[in-house]
Amino acid sequence: MRQPVLELRNIVKRFGGLTAVNQTSLAVYPGDVIGLVGDNGAGKSTLIKCVSGVYQADEGEVYFEGEQRHFARPMESRAVGIETIYQDLALAGNLNVSANIFMGREVKRHYLGGLIHTLDEKFMLDEARTVLESLDIKLPDFNMQIERLSGGQRQAVAIARAVYWKARLMIMDEPTNNLGVPEQRKVLELIGKLREQGVPVILISHTLPDVFAITNRVVVMHRGRKVADKPTTETDSQQVVQYMVGALEDDVRAVE
Known part of the structure; x- marks a missing residue:
């Protein structure tokens, strides 16, 4: 049985009275390219920040390469090989x-x-x-x-x-946002190279054509909960949008 590179178990993150991520579990395997999608405020960015050490989950467990981890800050996640590329890229101009x-x-x-x-x-x-x-x-x-x-x-x-x-896990937040078509293709090509090297990628994107072009799984969040986790070949853009707006929801239960 394959061991996931990253496993999230029943992650909960609250901000005051708001539950931004609610009992969300996810397993990421070597070579996976996972499209993490959802409307604004669905909890996608909060979830990955609980992985990268920007936030600490209020409940739940994070396992990386089989070992339970508690990342107090981003430097700690980077030290074990989790690289996160946010929309601002964290580059010095x-x-x-x-x-x-x-x-x-x-x-x-x-x-x-x-x-x-x-x-x-x-x-x-x-x-x-x-x-x-x-x-x-x-x-x-x-x-x-x-x-x-x-x-x-x-x-x-x-x-x-x-x-x-x-990097042993790459997390990318809207990597093709505001890029021209040729540059979008180049970024997707680079993600493909990572996949060939066995480096799993979590791709947060609102651009569904990109998600369907490069991923092997689509995970949909809605109001802080994971409502779908499907092989990309077993769904389509129309169905994903239905999950995103709450019209559909699969039985993706919390991990016991």
Whole structure:
């Protein structure tokens, strides 16, 4: 029996009197690309923030690679290989590509017995170039500031950063939002490369054509609850919309 990379059991997250996530369970296996969909306020982003350490669940359990985890902050989830790419990408516009890939994890050279430290910019640039080329990401200049890149190129840099740091689970929040059609295709292609490498991806998206183009499972949330979890080949956009608005609901019970 396959072991899930990530398993959520009966996750509950409250904000005062509002229950944003209610008894939600989810299992993510190697190579899965899961489309996590739902209307605004359905609880999708809150759920993944309970995984990435932005929030801590009020009830329920998080297991990663078979071990129960309690992530108090995002740095702790990143340390075990959970990389989350939010809509703002967490890139620094005034820094170049390599500086963004190594941001917060810079490589330094040491001199005089460690008394003097300098950034090893050549090493970081070479490593950035290698990972980008391995993903077939083409940039006009690796020394360009991020703010000069297109939206699709920035998304590609964020994905490359996660790949470089050996992500064992990738969570992506609306990665094709506000991108042109060619750039959307490139992002979906990169997600496909992750799948080929066995890296599972949770894809939050309102763009159902993208969900059906790249995922193998669709998970639908409505008012904080998981109402459907289906193989992508066994549903369609019309049915997913019905789940999203509450017209349909499967028997996806809490884990005992």
